[in-house]
């Protein structure tokens with residue numbers, strides 16, 4: 562019999578090993594890739610088990626769910642918001658998250674900066690880019706990146722550290738490679754065109770993180786391989 566905590570610890574160790582191997586294969590230093598354990602839909606007990614096994618960075622995709630969970634988890638953790646952020650939840654996001662990976666417009670970037678100044682917070686953010694152009698995906702179109710980055714020198718509280726993307730769902734992880742490569746190219750071009758340092762590339766999930774590491778990921782966001790498959794999302798009923 563394996564307890565839930567042991568299962569999570571074993572899964573985490575297996576993911577860490579795969580990350581190390583992917584780094585070796587790509588000739589990269591393993592410390593250049595940070596693992597975000599994506600705990601959405603999973604309870605605080607699972608987060609605690611994962612933290613006890615040495616994991617400190619956690620990703621959540623819904624502000625409300627995360628805020629309810631955080632006080633029930635160990636205090637030493639760093640929380641990253643990775644899901645689409647509605648502007649009416651921006652204040653809560655600034656209060657509760659250390660990183661926001663899903664900034665998908667200039668308006669949201671400026672709003673987050675104002676809210677962070679008001680609240681004395683200094684979160685780090687990434688700009689989410691919809692590289693594939695799929696309508697169902699969040700993220701700004703690549704052609705809005707330059708105008709958004711032009712606002713960065715005027716920000717007072719936020720640090721913009723890089724880019725994030727979610728590629729289209731595909732059976733073969735290799736199909737994600739062009740999107741990861743394109744995000745890196747957009748980052749390289751942006752750095753060359755500005756004085757900004759944009760070291761972070763948040764890309765790669767359970768299904769395709771080894772490919773993302775080969776293409777330069779610095780954050781991989783992994784849920785299923787650590788916590789197991791999530792139940793399908795159930796639409797909320799009107800009450």
Ligand SMILES: *Cc1c(COP(=O)(O)O)cnc(C)c1O
Nearest residue numbers: 599622643766767782783784785
């Ligand atoms: C859920 C989620 C992940 C993790 O997905 P897995 O396939 O379970 O690893 C990563 N990134 C985002 C934006 C997510 O919403």
